Amino acid sequence: MLSKSQISFIKSLHQKKYRKEHGLFIVEGIKSIKEFINSSYHIHTIFYNSEQYNLLPKLPANINLFEVKNAELDKISTLQTPQGFLALVHIPKNKQLDQKELKNQFTLVLDGVQDPGNMGTIIRTADWFGFKNIICSLDSVEVFNPKTVQATMGSLARVNIFETDLPAFLTDNKLPVFGALLDGESIYKTQWGNEGLVILGNEGKGISPEVIKKINKPVTIPRIGEAESLNVAVSAAIFCAELVRVRN
Amino acid sequence: MLSKSQISFIKSLHQKKYRKEHGLFIVEGIKSIKEFINSSYHIHTIFYNSEQYNLLPKLPANINLFEVKNAELDKISTLQTPQGFLALVHIPKNKQLDQKELKNQFTLVLDGVQDPGNMGTIIRTADWFGFKNIICSLDSVEVFNPKTVQATMGSLARVNIFETDLPAFLTDNKLPVFGALLDGESIYKTQWGNEGLVILGNEGKGISPEVIKKINKPVTIPRIGEAESLNVAVSAAIFCAELVRVRN
Numbered sequence: 001m002l003s004k005s006q007i008s009f010i011k012s013l014h015q016k017k018y019r020k021e022h023g024l025f026i027v028e029g030i031k032s033i034k035e036f037i038n039s040s041y042h043i044h045t046i047f048y049n050s051e052q053y054n055l056l057p058k059l060p061a062n063i064n065l066f067e068v069k070n071a072e073l074d075k076i077s078t079l080q081t082p083q084g085f086l087a088l089v090h091i092p093k094n095k096q097l098d099q100k101e102l103k104n105q106f107t108l109v110l111d112g113v114q115d116p117g118n119m120g121t122i123i124r125t126a127d128w129f130g131f132k133n134i135i136c137s138l139d140s141v142e143v144f145n146p147k148t149v150q151a152t153m154g155s156l157a158r159v160n161i162f163e164t165d166l167p168a169f170l171t172d173n174k175l176p177v178f179g180a181l182l183d184g185e186s187i188y189k190t191q192w193g194n195e196g197l198v199i200l201g202n203e204g205k206g207i208s209p210e211v212i213k214k215i216n217k218p219v220t221i222p223r224i225g226e227a228e229s230l231n232v233a234v235s236a237a238i239f240c241a242e243l244v245r246v247r248n
Numbered sequence: 249m250l251s252k253s254q255i256s257f258i259k260s261l262h263q264k265k266y267r268k269e270h271g272l273f274i275v276e277g278i279k280s281i282k283e284f285i286n287s288s289y290h291i292h293t294i295f296y297n298s299e300q301y302n303l304l305p306k307l308p309a310n311i312n313l314f315e316v317k318n319a320e321l322d323k324i325s326t327l328q329t330p331q332g333f334l335a336l337v338h339i340p341k342n343k344q345l346d347q348k349e350l351k352n353q354f355t356l357v358l359d360g361v362q363d364p365g366n367m368g369t370i371i372r373t374a375d376w377f378g379f380k381n382i383i384c385s386l387d388s389v390e391v392f393n394p395k396t397v398q399a400t401m402g403s404l405a406r407v408n409i410f411e412t413d414l415p416a417f418l419t420d421n422k423l424p425v426f427g428a429l430l431d432g433e434s435i436y437k438t439q440w441g442n443e444g445l446v447i448l449g450n451e452g453k454g455i456s457p458e459v460i461k462k463i464n465k466p467v468t469i470p471r472i473g474e475a476e477s478l479n480v481a482v483s484a485a486i487f488c489a490e491l492v493r494v495r496n
Contacts, residue, residue, distance in 0.1 A: 031476075117365065121479050130472030155475045188493045224378030224492055227403045228279075231369050234485040237478075241486040242493075244472060245436045 002047075002072050010047075010076040013088065016142050023091045025144035029083040030055045035154030036089050037063075044088040049073060052084040078146035091144055097162045102133065102175060104195050106243050109135045111166055111211045112202035113232055116141050120151020121233035122200075127155035129240040134159055135197070137166040137211075170214035173197065177215050179207055180235050184218025187242050194247070198239050200232055250295075250320045258295075258324040261336065264390050271339045273392035277331035278303045283402030284337050285311075292336040297321060300332040326394035339392055345410045350381065350423060352443050354491050357383045359414055359459045360450035361480055364389050368399020369481040370448075375403035377488040382407055383445070385414040385459075418462035421445065425463050427455055428483050432466025435490050442495070446487050448480055 002010075010026070012018035019025050024044055027033050034057060037043060045064040048056060059065065073082040108126055113119050119141050126134055141148060143161050152159075170177065176196035199215060201207030207215070221230060221238055230238075250258075258274070260266035267273050272292055275281050282305060285291060293312040296304060307313065321330040356374055361367050367389050374382055389396060391409050400407075418425065424444035447463060449455030455463070469478060469486055478486075 121482060124475050125478060125482050127473045128469075128471055128475040128478050151479075153476065158474055187489075188496070221376075221489065222492065222496075223376055225375045226406055227372050227376035227401065229401070230373060230376050230485075231399075231481070233479070233482060234369060234373050237482040237485050238489040241435075241469065241489065244470065245490075248436070248470075 002066075002068060002076070007072070007075050010086075010088070014078055014146060016145065019091065019142070019144055024088045025091055025149065026078055026146050027087045027089050027149055028077060028079055028085065028146075029150075030085045032149070032152075032154040032157075033085055033087045035157040036087065039157035041092065041157060042090040044090055047073065047076065047086045049084040055084075079150070094163055095160060097135065097164055097169065099173065099175075102195070102197070105132065106192075106195065107131065107133050107135060107175075107197050108236060108239070109137075109166070109197045109199045110140050110232075111137045111199055111207050112139050112205070113200070114141050114203055115232075116145040116147035117151045118203065118231065118233040119143060119145075120148040120153075120156075122236045123148075123152040123159050123161070124155040125233065125237045125240055127152075127159050129244050131240060132160060133162065135162045135164060135166070135169070137208075138163060167210045167214070170197075170211065173214075176217055178217045178219050179212065179215035180221070180239065181207065181212070181215070181218040182220060184220040187219050187221050187238065190217065190219050192243065192246055198243070200236050200239070203232055250314075250316060250324070255320070255323050258334075258336070262326055262394060264393065267339065267390070267392055272336045273339055273397065274326055274394050275335045275337050275397055276325060276327055276333065276394075277398075278333045280397070280400075280402040280405075281333055281335045283405040284335065287405035289340065289405060290338040292338055295321065295324065295334045297332040303332070327398070342411055343408060345383065345412055345417065347421065347423075350443070350445070353380065354440075354443065355379065355381050355383060355423075355445050356484060356487070357385075357414070357445045357447045358388050358480075359385045359447055359455050360453070361388050361448070362451055363480075364393040364395035365399045366451065366479065366481040367391060367393075368396040368401075368404075370484045371396075371400040371407050371409070372403040373481070373485045373488055375400075375407050377492050379488060380408060381410065383410045383412060383414070383417070385456075386411060415458045415462070418445075418459065421462075424465055426465045426467050427460065427463035428469070428487065429455065429460070429463070429466040430468060432468040435467050435469050435486065438465065438467050440491060440494055446491070448484050448487070451480055 043063045179199040291311045427447040
């Protein structure tokens with residue numbers, strides 16, 4: 001049984017401030033938890049519902065296991081419908097971004113994406129299409145937000161996320177810089193070459209003026225109808241799909 | 249000032265049951281409301297915050313206008329941060345689906361899409377790419393759900409939505425039936441021709457067995473990485489973008 005202080009500790013991790021303070025984030029659902037077990041992430045504790053114990057894989061000895069009742073899971077879960085398993089996972093140290101690792105590939109760069117669902121969906125899509133790294137500006141939504149983690153469906157365990165001062169990073173960068181803008185070359189006609197950064201902006205404001213200056217290849221998804229804009233996760237997906245198409 | 253019964257009436261429209269009973273749904277934000285004013289939809293009432301009165305366009309005389317205070321808007325809004333304007337809009341009668349109207353074009357067909365945000369994003373994306381119609385199975389999320397309306401960003405005013413018994417509709421249908429499946433032809437190599445239906449399935453369960461039987465051209469978005477699946481709004485967007493690419 002969970003103590004009051006355990007419950008309040010886990011609930012504190014619903015908030016960014018305490019995730020940062022304790023260096024832990026929450027992953028729910030056995031499928032996603034398994035992805036983190038089989039990754040470079042370190043699991044701290046897994047809380048499981050006794051009825052579903054048999055779904056747990058063999059675990060390394062350094063992972064704490066804790067049986068909980070459904071009512072307890074309701075209290076600590078970030079979901080409206082808890083999924084039987086909740087893990088606390090260590091937040092990794094922000095990896096040093098080495099420009100050499102970005103050569104001969106395309107990398108998504110997110111400038112101020114704010115919606116946790118969009119962020120998670122972009123990570124999941126990037127993973128589907130085999131993109132290894134995503135670079136986020138410092139004002140992007142935190143990727144360890146429970147809604148983001150949930151929306152990645154386990155892909156967060158595989159895609160490397162780098163948070164960085166974007167204008168400074170782009171000043172040092174030598175790769176071609178593509179950017180999703182409304183007045184660029186058609187995405188279908190763009191000469192992509194074999195490497196580059198693809199910048200996508202904030203849901204409402206788009207790419208910030210400081211970052212726009214660094215774009216040397218503006219690219220547009222042609223609009224046939226009348227919607228004013230596309231959702232950023234949708235734009236990211238169309239870029240990923242097109243990059244995979246032209247490289248194959 | 250809003251009476252208690254007005255407030256409770258508007259709040260009842262947050263729920264599907266009462267939207268159906270009263271034939272009204274809620275649109276918030278002046279941008280979206282303007283799209284509905286300039287469409288075939290009929291507006292019932294617009295509630296506006298007096299400070300933003302000047303943002304209202306000239307309105308036909310048959311639209312009720314009602315000034316409200318911020319605190320009142322907080323009570324009736326479906327949003328965490330109300331946007332100064334809330335309109336009640338009449339739900340149109342479900343249009344009769346005429347197969348002839350679907351010729352010489354591609355139409356998205358949604359089989360059991362459940363998430364209102366996904367549904368809204370698909371409508372917005374379809375509008376961007378100039379798709380005129382979307383067909384939804386009877387067990388899809390209702391398009392007049394406030395979260396769906398919000399996610400369409402006004403595009404619901406332009407894209408025709410048909411709710412229909414999908415297996416029955418597909419039995420009568422003579423158009424090619426493409427379907428997003430995991431074991432089909434690559435989307436990049438598919439011979440699309442110049443018309444057809446493109447079926448996308450439920451977030452968890454995919455396309456239902458009854459509907460899968462009607463697909464004569466299974467299509468797959470190639471997976472390069474390791475994610476198990478794509479978000480359905482992301483898949484829909486990749487199909488729309490690819491269809492626009494090959495037709496241009």
